[in-house]
Amino acid sequence: MGWQRRGMKFLNPLRRTNPRRVALIAALLVPLGLLHAFVLAEICIAATDILFLAVMVREQNFAWARQGWFVLALLWWGWLMVCSLPLPGIGLVTAGWTLGFLQAFVVIRLLLFAVALQSWVLTTEAARRTLWVALALSCLWIGVESWQQYLTGHNVFGDPRWADGALTGPFFKPRAGAVYGHLLFVALLPPVMWLYGRGRNWQRLAGVGLAVLGVATSVLIGQRMPTADVVLGLVLVAMFVAQLRRVALVALVVGGLVLAATPVISPPTYGKLVGETYRNLSHFTLSPYGELYTRGITMGLASPWHGWGYNGFRVYCPQPRFATGFPALGIVPTEIGRGACNLHPHNYYVQAFTDAGAPGLSLFILLGLTWLMGAFPAGSRRHEAVSVGVFIGIATFLWPFGSTDEFPALYMLGWFFLLLGLGLPALARRGEGGETLVILPRRETFSPQGAGAVALIVHRFARALPGSVVLGRACLGAFDDVAFVPVRGGFGMLRAIWRLRPAVIEVHQSARLALFLALVCRGSRVLIVLHNEPASLRGLKSRFGRWVTLHGVDCVVCVSDYVRGRFMEGLRGPEAAVLHNPLSLEALPPRAAVRERVVLFVGRVNAEKGADSFVAACALALGRMPGWSARMMGGHWYGPDSPQTPFVARIRAEAAGVGVEFAGARPHGEVLAAMARAAIVVVPSRWAEPFGLTALEAMASGAALITTRQGGLREVAGEAARYFAVGNTAALAQAMVDLALDASAREALAAAGLIRAKQFNTPVLAARLRGLRTGRERLNPATNEANGILEHG
Numbered sequence: 001m002g003w004q005r006r007g008m009k010f011l012n013p014l015r016r017t018n019p020r021r022v023a024l025i026a027a028l029l030v031p032l033g034l035l036h037a038f039v040l041a042e043i044c045i046a047a048t049d050i051l052f053l054a055v056m057v058r059e060q061n062f063a064w065a066r067q068g069w070f071v072l073a074l075l076w077w078g079w080l081m082v083c084s085l086p087l088p089g090i091g092l093v094t095a096g097w098t099l100g101f102l103q104a105f106v107v108i109r110l111l112l113f114a115v116a117l118q119s120w121v122l123t124t125e126a127a128r129r130t131l132w133v134a135l136a137l138s139c140l141w142i143g144v145e146s147w148q149q150y151l152t153g154h155n156v157f158g159d160p161r162w163a164d165g166a167l168t169g170p171f172f173k174p175r176a177g178a179v180y181g182h183l184l185f186v187a188l189l190p191p192v193m194w195l196y197g198r199g200r201n202w203q204r205l206a207g208v209g210l211a212v213l214g215v216a217t218s219v220l221i222g223q224r225m226p227t228a229d230v231v232l233g234l235v236l237v238a239m240f241v242a243q244l245r246r247v248a249l250v251a252l253v254v255g256g257l258v259l260a261a262t263p264v265i266s267p268p269t270y271g272k273l274v275g276e277t278y279r280n281l282s283h284f285t286l287s288p289y290g291e292l293y294t295r296g297i298t299m300g301l302a303s304p305w306h307g308w309g310y311n312g313f314r315v316y317c318p319q320p321r322f323a324t325g326f327p328a329l330g331i332v333p334t335e336i337g338r339g340a341c342n343l344h345p346h347n348y349y350v351q352a353f354t355d356a357g358a359p360g361l362s363l364f365i366l367l368g369l370t371w372l373m374g375a376f377p378a379g380s381r382r383h384e385a386v387s388v389g390v391f392i393g394i395a396t397f398l399w400p401f402g403s404t405d406e407f408p409a410l411y412m413l414g415w416f417f418l419l420l421g422l423g424l425p426a427l428a429r430r431g432e433g434g435e436t437l438v439i440l441p442r443r444e445t446f447s448p449q450g451a452g453a454v455a456l457i458v459h460r461f462a463r464a465l466p467g468s469v470v471l472g473r474a475c476l477g478a479f480d481d482v483a484f485v486p487v488r489g490g491f492g493m494l495r496a497i498w499r500l501r502p503a504v505i506e507v508h509q510s511a512r513l514a515l516f517l518a519l520v521c522r523g524s525r526v527l528i529v530l531h532n533e534p535a536s537l538r539g540l541k542s543r544f545g546r547w548v549t550l551h552g553v554d555c556v557v558c559v560s561d562y563v564r565g566r567f568m569e570g571l572r573g574p575e576a577a578v579l580h581n582p583l584s585l586e587a588l589p590p591r592a593a594v595r596e597r598v599v600l601f602v603g604r605v606n607a608e609k610g611a612d613s614f615v616a617a618c619a620l621a622l623g624r625m626p627g628w629s630a631r632m633m634g635g636h637w638y639g640p641d642s643p644q645t646p647f648v649a650r651i652r653a654e655a656a657g658v659g660v661e662f663a664g665a666r667p668h669g670e671v672l673a674a675m676a677r678a679a680i681v682v683v684p685s686r687w688a689e690p691f692g693l694t695a696l697e698a699m700a701s702g703a704a705l706i707t708t709r710q711g712g713l714r715e716v717a718g719e720a721a722r723y724f725a726v727g728n729t730a731a732l733a734q735a736m737v738d739l740a741l742d743a744s745a746r747e748a749l750a751a752a753g754l755i756r757a758k759q760f761n762t763p764v765l766a767a768r769l770r771g772l773r774t775g776r777e778r779l780n781p782a783t784n785e786a787n788g789i790l791e792h793g
Contacts, residue, residue, distance in 0.1 A: 019051045023121045026051075027131060027418075031138045034179075034414045035170065041414055045113045052116035064119040068520040069370040069424070073111045076356075076363040080104045083356040084309035093316075094309030104310035110408050110417045117421020119523075131422055132386050136187035142180045143217045145170040150220055150266070164276075165268020166222045175411070177223030182393050182415055185233045188214045189241070189389040196247060211247050215255040219262070222269035224277050225403045229396040230255070236392045240377050241385075285331050288339030289346060289403055295334045296345035298322045300353035300361075307357040317341040344406040348398070351407055368398045370520075375423035376498045390423035425501045425523055436773055437502035437524075438462060439493070440472035441509040446484055447477045449667050452637075453581075453693050454508050454531055456668060460582045464766035471496055497521065504773045511539035515552045525775060529557045529579075532690050533711075534567045543570045550574060555772055559691040560712030579769055580716070581691050582762035583700050589672050591702040595679035599625075599736055600703070601632040602671055602681060602694050605648045609634075610684030610708070613729055615651060617684075619658040620733035625740040633674060635665030675701035679746060680739055683707040686726050692716040696760055699753030704746045706735045716760075720752035 026044040033041025056062060064070065084104040086094045094100040122128045146169040149155045155170055162174040169176025188211060195207030218230045231252070238248045262270035280287040285294065299322050300307060308316055316322070318341050325333040334340035345351050352364035372395060377388040396402070397416045405412040440446060444455045451459065455472070462468040462482040470479075471493060474486035485500075487493045497505070497517070506527045507514040514528035528549060534540040540549060546567055550556055556576040558564035564576045599618070603609040611632065618630045632655055635642030642648075642665040655662040666674075675681055681698035688711030689695075696716050698705045705721040707713050714723070722739065724731040739746045 019055050020121060023048045023051045023116065024127055024130070027117060027121055027421075028134050030414060030418060031134045034411060035138060035141070038410060041410060045109055045414070048116050048121065049109055049112040052112065052120050055120065063523075064115050067115070067119075067523065069367065069374055070111070070115050072363065072367045072370055076360065076367050077104075077107055077111060079360050079363060080107070080310060080356050083306040083360060084312075086309075092306060092309065093303075093312075095311040095315045099311045099315070100309040107310075107408055110410075110413065114417040114420040114424070117418070118424040122421060128386070128422060131418070132186070132190075135183055135418065135422075136190075139180060139183040139187035142169045142176050142183075143214070146176055146180070146217055146221050161268065165266075165272050167220065169221070174223060177218065177221040177226030178229075178405075178412060179415060180221060181218055181223075181226030181229035181233075182396050182419070184214050184218065184230060185237065185392040186386070186389040186419065189237070189244075189392075190385040192247065193241070193244065193385045196244065208247050208250055211244075211251045212254045215251040216258045219255050219258045219273070220266055220269055222266070222272045224273060227273060229402070232396055232399060233392045236395060237388070240388050240391075286338060291334045291338045291340035292342060292345050293347060293350055294325055294331055295322055295340045296347070296350040296354045298324060298326075298334075300350070300357065303357060305357045305359065307353065307355045307360060310355050313345055313351065313354045314343050346403050346405075347400075348402075348404050348407045349400050371420060371424070372398065373494075373498060374425060375420070376495075387423065390419050393419045394423055435500055435502045436465070436468045436504040436506060437497065437500055438468055438470045438506045439508065439510075439513065440470065442473065444472055444508075445475045446470055446472045446479055447475050448479065448669065449477060450475065451479075451668060457531075457581050457693070458508065460584050460762045461766055461769055463584070464582075464762050465770060469500060469502070506773065509537060511537060511545070511549045515539070515549060518553045525554045525773065527555045527557055527772065528553050529559070530563055530567060530576075530690075531559050531581075533563065533688060540567070547571055547573075550576065554775065557772060560715050562688065562712040562715060563690045577772055579772060580760055580765060581693050581696065582765040583693075583696050583757060583760050584762040585700055585757065588697075588700055589669075589676040592677045595702070596677045597628045597740070598678040599628060599630045599680045599682060599740070600674060600678040601630070601634070601684070602675065602698070603634045603683065603685075605632070605634045605636060605651055607647065608685065608687040610686050610726075611647075611651050612654070613684045613686070613727075613732060614682055615654045615658060615660055616729045617682075617732040617736060618655075618660050620730065621736045621740075622659060624737050628740050629661065630659070631661040631663060631674070631678075633663045633666050633671050637665070672697060672701065675703055678703050680704050680706065680736065682732070682736070683713065684724075684732060685710050685713065687711070689713050695721065696757060699750075700757035700760075702750050702754060704739050704749040705753055706732065706739070717753075718756055720749065720756040722749060 026047045029044045030041050033039070033044060056064065081101060081104045083092065084094050084100040085092050086096050086100060122131060145155045146167045149159075149161060149167050149169065154160055155168065157170070157172070159168055159172050162168055164174070166174040167176055168174050169180065192207045192211050195203050195210065198204065215230055215234070218227055234248045234252050238245045259273060262273070280289065284290045295317055296313060299313060299316065302322065318336060323333050323335065323340065325331045345354060349361060349364065353361040372391070375387075375391045375394050377384060377391045394416070397404075397419075407413060408416070438458050438461075440458060441454055444452050446455050446459070458470055459479050459482060462470055469483040469485060471485045471487055474488055478484050478486065485496050487496055502524055504525045504527065505517050505521060506529060507517065508529045509531060511528055514526055517524070518526040530537070530540075534546060539545045550571060550573060556567065557579050558567055558576050559579065559581050561578050564578050567576050601611065601614045603611070605611045611634070614632065622628065622630060632651075636645045636648050637643065652662045675698055681701075681703040683692065683695045683698065683705065685692075685708055690712055692707070692711070692713040695705055695707050695713055699717065699720055705717060707717060707721050707723060708726050709723050710726060722735045724735050739749070
């Protein structure tokens, strides 16, 4: 590692300054550069990239590079560079090394700039607010200069309107409309939402007036596509911000009235927005844009796998072989005289197709969707107005029907990557701050009446760890003492994750879901908690599946050393952690001073849980236990809707035949109350219990426990239980008789169980879970001493 230490010496100057502050200043200068000095913008972007990479190398922090959107961006960029290689010998006909490959290579600077803003420069609220101010001032500057040019005929630099009548704002060329349209909602939404949310009428009117002024300015600038962007933005405002729907409608109506009045107040604007739009749409395929799109699609179809490389459209578009059109669709051959060729095809998606073929277009579409999903607004409250505005700005760049500049030409796309860095969720230090999202298995019900073992465990931990949000299927009467988000289907789950943007995602049971979220939610620490035998879970049945899970998520947590051992069979590398299931001792029903002479079975009624063994043992034992009775509580599944299976029906009949009361499935609170009264609880599991929560509840309730040594049961009960061998019904019956007739032995076993249960108290284990969630603690498998274990059979 000596070479690494020597290499790090070059980064020592970074330790004596604040590179993040320097990068923030550089990022704040980028809007000024995009407005009036492209060289300044390039220098600031390069400085931000270099500082970011240097600090990340120094800190050995590369989590930012594993984000889903950045991985997709690298794939798209890499394919674009491959397609831009001038290697005609293998069929790659491109624009050359300089105009094609080199131009494609430098695209990486903008991708790095966006990820630097997202994951390093803008991770504090103050930094994000400062960049918002810079963007808002840029939008205000364009608006003010547009009005000055409209009212006086010239902007501050003495430039008049463009020849076609469009206002140029502070620019020499007609660029004001596009930049203004993309930034308008970023700048406008926060003050409009603040004013409109105030109580006084004049403040609400001021908010409406500000929105109307912003839309009217866009109309007067007089550029077709930016005006369409503003209309799209108003629609999105109405979708995401319920309290501003009336404002959006008023702004849309007033904007239409301004457009209707332009023949009088601004004839050039009318000619541009109405006259040219009508002419282009009435014969779209013969318009310059129709010609460009037809020529671009023709070029892409001529080389569908790798296109023509970056700038290939510019170089090869004039060739006659691409002028065929699509006669079968009624699209006539294109002509350069009608505008069929330009520097680029004026649509990002057509350009992606001509530059890199169908694979490049597919990757670009996926990348765009990933950007939109990442920037999806988390809500419509006032403090989230910037998020909604930035999402609208990104959407107006990416919607597929727009006429666009070249991707990624700096003078327009520089704004896009600024918005992207501001809009994507900040990649905070993983596991620090933010909420923890706990995802239940699909079948679990998060309610007191229907909760299974996993839901109960999640509820206990959520109560002990503030900031936990539980996500599960919608149900009636959900637990009301912790945050719960009901969802339906995979889309609902993803939408909830995008809205919450949790620092930690804790998935229970589903390894495939955990791996998927670890891939797409790179800003979150992802844990998978295994409650069952790994071989019974999808995605973990093979050694390869377990290896992928172990290395694909941040931490694998097992509820017992037994489950951990089964998971790690044949694997090397990082160890899975062990975190036992908790029990909130203070929430248990009070223990009866005088225990009922009842032998109680609690659990699901199936062969694996040994329900038939319990009935058979009772048939042998109850006659030798005068004054004692037996009872069964459980069904095929948890909750009142547990189905009546043939096995349950058989056990019910056999229990009645030997004098065992069969209570069926009961609410969990009623089960705990019964345990608190019963003298003996039997857990006769045949299968390898992953943990043995029922055994733990029995010990904590003060009952004497009889159980098997299967799976994690011995790990849970230790020396505080009477054990019998699986299948030995006579041994189980003898253990029941011995404890029923020996009060001192029964009370000693119950006392040992109470002491043992304290090790599993929720506050104790919650502290360990907090360490696992943050990555600060690694739980080693607990060692359970088996000294003094009593066995029969």
